[in-house]
Amino acid sequence: MTPPPLSRVRWTSAVLLAALAAGTVRAGRRLRAIPVLSVTPPAAAGVPRPAGWRLLTTRGVEPDAATFLAACAHAEGEGLRVLDLLPADLAAERALGLLRLVDPARYRWDRLGEGRGAGFAVLVAEEVLARAGADPVGPRPEPAELLALTRRLKEYATDATGLAIAPGLSCGAPDEPRGPARVAELRAQGLPPGALAAAQLGGLALLAAVALRQGRWGAAAAGLYWLQPYLALGGPGSPLRPADLARATAARPLRSLGAALRTAAAAGRGGTGEDRARDATRAVAYRAELTSGVAHFLEPRRPDCPWCGSGRLAVRVRVPDLLQGKPGLFTLERCGECGHVFQNPRLTLEGLEFYYRDFYDGRGGEGAGTVFGRLGAAYRGRAEMLLPHADPLSWLDVGTGHGHFCNAARAVWPRTRFDGLDMGDGVREAERRGWVETGYQGQFPEFASKLAGQYEVVSMYHYLEHTREPLAELDAAAAVLAPGGFLTIELPDPESRMARLLGPVWLPWFQPQHQHLVPAANLREALADRGFTVLAEEHGPAHQGNDFFGAVALTATRLAPDPDRPWGPPATARARALAHAVRLAALPAFAGAAVLDALRTAAAHRTDGGNAYRMLARKDIA
Structure with a gap:
């Protein structure tokens, strides 16, 4: 036939x-x-x-x-x-x-x-x-x-x-x-x-x-x-x-x-009986915290830019917590003078603890660890950026989390001693795993004098945007580095075209966790003020291919939050059915978003324009 x-x-x-x-x-x-x-x-x-x-x-x-x-x-x-x-x-x-x-x-x-x-x-x-x-x-x-x-x-x-x-x-x-x-x-x-x-x-x-x-x-x-x-x-x-x-x-x-x-x-x-019991215990604690609302989690609004002091501020975006679905509405304002984008009013320390809880640890720890474990190509790109410039023996990764970057970077730098610093308990776990040699738990500026001049490299990958005072963090990095040492930073780029296209569902807004989004020109100037010479800057290679996929995920979360979240109302059959229906309906959208993200990533690498940037700077020898 x-x-x-x-x-x-x-x-x-x-x-x-x-x-x-x-x-x-x-x-x-x-x-x-x-x-x-x-x-x-x-x-x-x-x-x-x-x-x-x-x-x-x-x-x-x-x-x-x-x-x-x-x-x-x-x-x-x-x-x-x-x-x-x-x-x-x-x-x-x-x-x-x-x-x-x-x-x-x-x-x-x-x-x-x-x-x-x-x-x-x-x-x-x-x-x-x-x-x-x-x-x-x-x-x-x-x-x-x-x-x-x-x-x-x-x-x-x-x-x-x-x-x-x-x-x-x-x-x-x-x-x-x-x-x-x-x-x-x-x-x-x-x-x-x-x-x-x-x-x-x-x-x-x-x-x-x-x-x-x-x-x-x-x-x-x-x-x-x-x-x-x-x-x-x-x-x-x-x-x-x-x-x-x-x-x-x-x-x-x-x-x-x-x-x-x-x-x-x-x-x-839903989850196992043990999971439901843990969520029930969490729910009691969350309800007690939320009896007076969430307004007390925010400081008074400031009238000027924390980067340059200008009073020319305009609202860039207002967005609820689309990451976990916790209550609250957050505002990011942009400075008309220097372009700095920052949360205003910003969260109090108590508010930061409330909104971070059950995201990187606790209820959400396993999911966060899975996401970080799938960034191997990004980790390798960050580590390889230093190859033409140094062969370091000591490296401090600030904001290390559970030490995923340090673990991956050993494949590029097998002789280097990697230490990590973070606020969470994950840094202790990283030390037990052997992903970092020494784990420091606390605020980076608090360790500046203790660690002064001890490291050849300090890295801050998607860390500065989470901090309350990013300029103080740069001061700490300058203190910890030995003369001639290297500071490497990666940040979301608030000037990305995708931020304008996707608006509130652009994932790198990451509210309410991101406190500051720093334009590359501002970071270059701040590094020069602290005695650094910028050696390299990358935009396309730093792009994270999640713009469209993240937009679909955040939209789905907004339409139908997790019915079992302990900070929400008690789960009902209707809420569960709605969540399942939205997830099922979103599957084709996720598939299409993955294709668009692949195309966007290819374009970002070719044009050197993405949703993030990396910068490598050397501390000048006085």
Whole structure:
């Protein structure tokens, strides 16, 4: 039979077919890149446990001595401190899900990558367990608990965590988890169950539509989806032997539909009982704080510019808290003389504590950590900006958070000692993880005299805009740097064209956290006043590709805030339904925004004009 002409190709089916084919090939390639333990029986029964190692398993998983010894030998031979073991009979969909998340060739060396595994057995060095404070006691953990532990352990062994297939290990339960168990496992891996279920349901609906309406091309796409488990995991030479491979392949559409519906239903019931109890406790505290409103969180409005003293002020934008949906309305004013943009009236110290709470830690800590962990390219660009100018031995990262930049920058500067400073408890966690050598907790100006002249580099990445007195922060940097040292700064650019286009939903306004947005010309002048010479300035490379995606996210939050937020009214069925409806309706908008952001990023790099800028300056030798 003559194939149909190109003009009759149904492009939706062709795109789906190409995407599924690429995913199938990728899964097979990744599977074969995972090392397989070489298991030999122990010389004698009762082989003692090698010192310094623990093997943690879920209920029903019983590793033998040969598997344990082989895992220890593999970890020591590869220089690993954490090793997740994949049972040879791992369920097909669980295996495919893991292979979508993990590229074994890059996993170990991705210092910011999240810890992933099968959730059945993890070999870990005892010193890593001790540093992480995560030594489990009591009954064996559930798979969700072990997945969460693996994710945490990689933070303490960023370049010493790996995967291996254990031929002699059986997971004991080949079926996929259902309902609440599946939701718990997804959340343990930092994945949004509701959004994933919605995406899966949408994908199944699209496949059904093309199979029914687009002839052979649609049938080919649906057939490839149907056969994907066997094509990726089966066949001769596959290192895995999923116990449910035949069943998972034969009934894949129905099983996937049922799993997505159950996940969506379980996700709609909110978090775990423990999460709800914590939120209830937070709600009591928030209600007590909000009895008198939020006006007391703001200082009196100032009549002049904090940068140049001019009284020529005009409102730039008024915006509520679109980040968390806490009550309040915030005003950013622009100076007509120097262009400085600042929050006016600004938050009090009590107000800052209120609006920061549960964003970088507490309720929102996990989400913030996930976002920071995905900025590896930005971190590398910041670190590489110094390459033509210095080879530093000491570096202080101010506003370090949990130390993500310092962890990533070690790949560029392996000999450099990185220290971090921040107001939050995260800097102590960064020290325990080994992401910074020393963590200083407090206000930077308070440490200026103590640390005077001790550092060759001071960095302030998206930090100055959060401070109450940015000029005082620059004074502290000048004091801490040794003569000839380098100060590197990255800031949102208030002169970005996207700020005018998107208005209140331009993400870098970031209200109410951002107190000051400094034009590049103002920063250059302030650095010169403090004895610095600007060596380099970058705009396009500093661009953060989130303008359109952020606008959609902020708009969705404004239309339907999280119904379970403890500072809001008690959640109702109507509020939950509205939130789910808005999130579902926003999925196409998010997809379109991602495309627009990719185009915008390419344009920013070509024109050297983005939504942020970096500046590198050297402290002059008097």
